[in-house]
Amino acid sequence: MLRRVLKGLAIGLAAILVLALVALVFAYVASSRIIDRTYDVPFAVLATPSDSAVLADGQRLASLWGCLAGCHGEDGAGTLMFEEPLVGWIRAPNITSILPDYTDEELERLIRRGVKQDGRSVFVMPSGLLYHLDDAQLTSIIAHVRSLPKKKDRFKGGVKFGPLGRVFLAIGQFQPSAEEVDPDSPRRAYPDPTDEAGLGEFWATTACSECHGEDLSGEDGFTPSLEVVATSYTPADFRLLMRTGIALGGRQLDLMSEVARDNLRHLTPREVAGLYDYLTGHFAANSATDE
Ligand code: HEC
Structure with missing residues (x-):
């Protein structure tokens, strides 16, 4: 019996x-197919920007968009973002050498x-958002990052699963x-530096929505709804x-404290004021339609 x-x-x-074992083999084959998928995306020629204010703003824009500070490190030499052998490794590469x-x-x-040089996709980079960089911002960021002193590679960058x-x-x-990019969506226009309301909306729908969700109402288990700004924060608390x-x-x-110290502190006082007004207005309008 026993x-x-x-x-x-x-x-x-x-x-x-x-x-x-079968499930793992299946996952390996299916994921390799995704990793090796190539994308037939044409090259676009960047217009020569005429806006000298934006051109001179490369360092600030590179920090706000998270190219420097956040992911690739203050000096562009890359950071170890995530390391968990079961899940994978995310090492933002040294962009000064690439x-x-x-x-x-x-x-x-x-x-x-x-899309990388070899036609395959990058992972983790928020291309769906970076798609909204207009030619002037992108040119100024590229010029700034190209001007950084070249650093030695401290580790081999990339994403491994x-x-x-x-x-x-x-x-x-x-x-x-x-695949996060919707190439048919209109690119968001970068507002004039004096347009406080426009700047507030621009940064809310790019910088904040990256983590707080497209409609800013938070992402389950990750971020709270930004309605908290409207209900609890005074303009001074928010600043x-x-x-x-x-x-x-x-x-x-x-x-959040890290993102503010590394990236968001580069917002100008006008941009912060515009953001506050945008967020309070956005949630006031939403609660009015809820009722
Ligand atoms: C990289 C992700 C990320 C980005 C970008 C980001 N946040 Fe957050 N935010 C968080 C997380 C995560 C929390 C929850 C607290 C924590 O774990 O740090 C948070 C919390 C908050 C809170 C709640 C603070 C409190 O009182 O508890 C506010 C307000 C906030 N964020 C505002 C913003 C605004 C405004 C922007 C855009 C300018 C923004 N965040 C961009 C990740 C982000």
């Missing part, structure tokens, strides 16, 4: 192991469309950046959060 039970158990276990090998056209396609990461990729939980990362009541937050 023998029969043990035999049954062994067969059950073996079946589970075989199934798990950029000389890229032409401006190739960079445009990489940044705004998420572990077994769980491959499963996520195979079932569509991770997407190649090139403090954007400048220093200190939240209402003197709290230090995790990612």
